[in-house]
Amino acid sequence: MKFYNSLGPNPRLVRMFMLEKGIEVPFEEIDIMAGENRQAAYLEKNPAGEMPCLELDDGRVISETTVICEYLEERQPEPRLLGATPEERAETRMWTRRVELSITAPMTDAFRSGAAQAMFKDRRHLIPQAADDWKEIAQEGLARLDAQIAGREFLAGDRFSLADIASYCLLDFGAGVGQPIDPACGHVTAWFQRIAARPSAQKSLHPVAVAGGMRA
Ligand SMILES: N[C@@H](CCC(=O)N[C@@H](CS)C(=O)NCC(=O)O)C(=O)O
Numbered sequence: 001m002k003f004y005n006s007l008g009p010n011p012r013l014v015r016m017f018m019l020e021k022g023i024e025v026p027f028e029e030i031d032i033m034a035g036e037n038r039q040a041a042y043l044e045k046n047p048a049g050e051m052p053c054l055e056l057d058d059g060r061v062i063s064e065t066t067v068i069c070e071y072l073e074e075r076q077p078e079p080r081l082l083g084a085t086p087e088e089r090a091e092t093r094m095w096t097r098r099v100e101l102s103i104t105a106p107m108t109d110a111f112r113s114g115a116a117q118a119m120f121k122d123r124r125h126l127i128p129q130a131a132d133d134w135k136e137i138a139q140e141g142l143a144r145l146d147a148q149i150a151g152r153e154f155l156a157g158d159r160f161s162l163a164d165i166a167s168y169c170l171l172d173f174g175a176g177v178g179q180p181i182d183p184a185c186g187h188v189t190a191w192f193q194r195i196a197a198r199p200s201a202q203k204s205l206h207p208v209a210v211a212g213g214m215r216a
Contacts, residue, residue, distance in 0.1 A: 001025045001026075001054060001055065001056055001057060002025065002026050002027070002028055002054070002055045003018075003025050003026070003027050003028070003052060003053075003054050003055075004027075004028050004030055004042070004045060004046070004051065004052050004053045004054070004055065005027040005028065005029055005030065005051070005052055005206075006029065006030045006031070006032045006037065006051040006052065006206070007032055007033065007206045007208045007209055007214070007216050008032060008051055008173075008206075008216050009169045009170050009172070009173035009215075009216050010050070010051060010052060010065045010169075010170075011051050011052040011065075011206070012169045012173075012204050012205065012206065012209075012216055013065050013069075013165055013166045013168075013169035013170070013204075014052055014054075014065050014068050014069060015204040015206075016165050016168075016169060016200045016201065016203075016204035017069045017072065017081060017162065017165050018072065019199075019200040019203055019204055020079065020081060020160075020165065020198075020200050021072065021073070021076060021078075021079060021081065023072055023076060025054075030042055030051060032051055033119070035123070037049050037050065037051050038123060045061045046061055046063045048063055049123070050063065052065065052068065053068070054068045054071070054072075065166065066093075066096055066162065066166060069081070069082075069162050069165075069166075070082060070162075073162075081160070081161050081162050081165070082161065082162055083156070083159070083161065088156070088159070091156045091157065092156050092161040092162050092163050094156075095155040095156050095161075095163035095167075096161075096162055096163040096166050096167070098145075099141075099145065099155065099163065099166070099167040099170075100166065100167075100170075102137075102138075102141035102144065102145075103138050103141035103142055103145065103167075103170075103171070104138070104166075104167065104170035104171065104174070106134040106135075106137040106138045106141070107134070107135070107138040107170065107171075107174045107179050108170070108174075109127075109130070109131075109134045110130075110131045110132070110134035110135040110138065110179065111174070111177050111179070112124060112126060113126040113127050113128050113130060113131040113134070114128065114131030114132070114134075114135070115177055115178055116177070135179055138174070138179060139179075139182055142181055142182060142185050142188055143182070143184075143185060145185075145188055146184075146185035146186070146187045146188045147187075149187050149188065149191060150187050151187075153191075153194065154191070154194075155167060155191070160195075160198075164191075164195050165195075165200075168192060168195040168196070168201065169204070171192060172192075172196070172201075172215040173214075173215050173216050175215065176214055176215040176216070
């Protein structure tokens with residue numbers, strides 16, 4: 001297997017997942033700032049042109065972060081980060097998807113069409129006039145999440161899971177690019193600090209991010 005790695009919250013969440021599971025695979029670095037992920041050699045691997053992806057030994061390529069994580073969990077079930085039963089796995093997927101759809105996707109869209117417009121203008125269809133609305137939508141989602149997770153340690157209840165890793169990495173990135181968690185969201189803030197305290201949170205940061213003070 002080979003992991004095509006880069007700067008960015010999405011590759012980081014797979015790195016954090018691998019660290020938590022003790023999985024080591026060779027990495028090949030792709031320079032997203034220079035647009036290497038949008039050039040022919042990488043597009044042959046992942047036609048979406050997005051980072052990261054995982055190349056299997058038989059040549060197949062898997063992209064989409066949570067799909068990569070689920071594949072790795074199937075290959076190496078322990079420690080279980082999806083869940084031990086169909087019900088636990090369903091809860092993990094539900095929370096991962098809820099946070100992505102209602103919070104981190106609009107947050108990322110706001111970033112691309114707002115602060116990072118110059119980087120993304122030739123890569124994606126941007127909607128600059130929607131950037132502030134997406135920021136508000138993400139904050140509204142955070143406020144709803146805050147009420148939903150009152151009294152629980154992790155997103156999917158009392159077990160640490162992929163939902164925590166994926167959500168943490170995207171929210172950590174968002175906070176570093178001008179979209180912090182509203183301090184009024186006390187439950188989300190406390191949950192975020194619990195995840196941030198795990199050694200994998202620091203170890204999963206990309207060296208370029210560490211050098212530049214970024215959270216990715
Ligand atoms: N839905 C994708 C999103 C991947 C994504 O947006 N990756 C970012 C890095 S964090 C990227 O490739 N950005 C550079 C670009 O789009 O050119 C996934 O889950 O893997």
